[in-house]
Amino acid sequence: MKRIIFLALLIAAISCRKGQYLPPAISGVGEDTIVLNIGDKMILAPNITNLKGNSYTWLVNEKVISSGQTNYTFEATEPGNFNVTFKAGNKGGAAEQSFKIFVEKPIAVSITDQLAVSMCNVIDIAPTVTGPDRTDYQYEWSIGDSVIGKTRNLSFISPEAGTYDLTFRATAGKQTATSTRTITVKAEQYVKNAYTVLEYAPAPGKLHNWAIIGDKILWDLGYEYPLPYNAFLAKASEMRKTSNAAGLFLGSWGSAATFKFDHTVVNVAGKTDLELTAFYSNKDVPAVYVAYDRNKNGKPDEDEWYEIKNDDYGLEDTLTYEMTFTYNKTETDTRRVYVYSNWKDNRTEPTQGELLTNKTFASSMTFGGVFSIRGFFPGLHMIDFNTKQVAMLDGWPTTFSRKGKRIIRNLSGASPFFQKLNVDIDMAVNNKGENIQLPGIDFVKVQKVVYPFQQDNTTGNVLKDVNMEEARMLQVGAILDRHLKN
Incomplete structure (x- = not known):
């Protein structure tokens, strides 16, 4: 009789363990901020353990944008800071981790529309540059294949009259933007000697x-x-x-x-x-x-x-x-x-x-x-x-x-x-x-x-x-x- 009771209790205990839910655990989410540019896409796929009975939810800045998936593709459509949170839960508990994402402003450059100067005279050109707040901007001015400057502002001067296509390029991180304007150099008569x-x-x-x-x-x-x-x-x-x-x-x-x-x-x-x-x-x-x-x-x-x-x-x-x-x-x-x-x-x-x-x-x-x-x-x-x-x-x-x-x-x-x-x-x-x-x-x-x-x-x-x-x-x-x- 005692043996029958012991076996019955053992079977009940095993049955209880089979129905137990362990809370999910999430890993593989780094602490560093992910930097993206407009148009970039990033697949976010954390590691998950204890999968039994799990439900999944993705939130961007606390707004639910997806559910039922273990990964999410974030697409950078506007600049700013984004907190992408992944939540997993079952009857045994819940867990969550957040990806920090920063989408940079796009670089935009422009030059004044009318550019004209006499030959052997300097015209100072200051382009408009907007974009991310970075310290690694690089600039380049060129006419055709010839690079004529590597600073943001250009003091342009030419010893010969003519019309030239002047291109300005700004680069920061992975972004590059360009703008091209025509500059007219007018002919003048000068004396070669410093008289x-x-x-x-x-x-x-x-x-x-x-x-x-x-x-x-x-x-x-x-x-x-x-x-x-x-x-x-x-x-x-x-x-x-x-x-x-x-x-x-x-x-x-x-x-x-x-x-x-x-x-x-x-x-x-x-x-x-x-x-x-x-x-x-x-x-x-x-x-x-x-x-x-x-x-x-x-x-x-x-x-x-x-x-x-x-x-x-x-x-x-x-x-x-x-x-x-x-x-x-x-x-x-x-x-x-x-x-x-x-x-x-x-x-x-x-x-x-x-x-x-x-x-x-x-x-x-x-x-x-x-x-x-x-x-x-x-x-x-x-x-x-x-x-x-x-x-x-x-x-x-x-x-x-x-x-x-x-x-x-x-x-x-x-x-x-x-x-x-x-x-x-x-x-x-x-x-x-x-x-x-x-x-x-x-x-x-x-x-x-x-x-x-x-x-x-x-x-x-x-x-x-x-x-x-x-x-x-x-x-x-x-x-x-x-x-x-x-």
């Missing part, structure tokens, strides 16, 4: 000729123009506009001149942009500085200047050398004229010296019978030859300083001669040595930065200071736009 002289800052020396406009050896042919400062600038500009041979005699260390183009010289990638003619040796290359008139005020502001990096960059012994020149007096007798001036530098214990120009009147006459001021202090002129009266012309100071970096160098055997210096605007650097991307340039400054020494054959191995020797002084001729065809 306008904005500043003439000579530094004197032996037989320095501050009034020459042309080659220094042509003083006796009447190429001197002893004029008040502003009148000299105007005369030099007038001559340079029609003649590439109308150069300036800058002089010894620190001498400089600033020139202006009548247009913006285009910075063409992979090509040299300027051709400068000057009198120098290959060990005495002048420094070239360029400026783009970004604020369109017609002048080179101090923060717009950048140096063209060359092989001498970084080799200077000082960045802040300065020499001050002062006119003292002029004396004459029946045969000669004597012009006295002195100079001093900015060292703690200054180096200084005197400059004396000693000339006979007979040897100083041009072929036209005019007395030459070759060797005079800048701005000094013999205004009356009969009385031997001299005066400083208006705008020329009796004392001035020349400042800049200095590279001390032995130039023995490195003879200077007129040669061309090609300049690539892509080599422009700021005062930290960082490359600066300029669309083009409007101004050029040329300065003598090498302070020359050379072997003195009369004293053996001693190096002689030849900074103020006439043969070592810098002359600058034409500064040409290499891309301008007209």
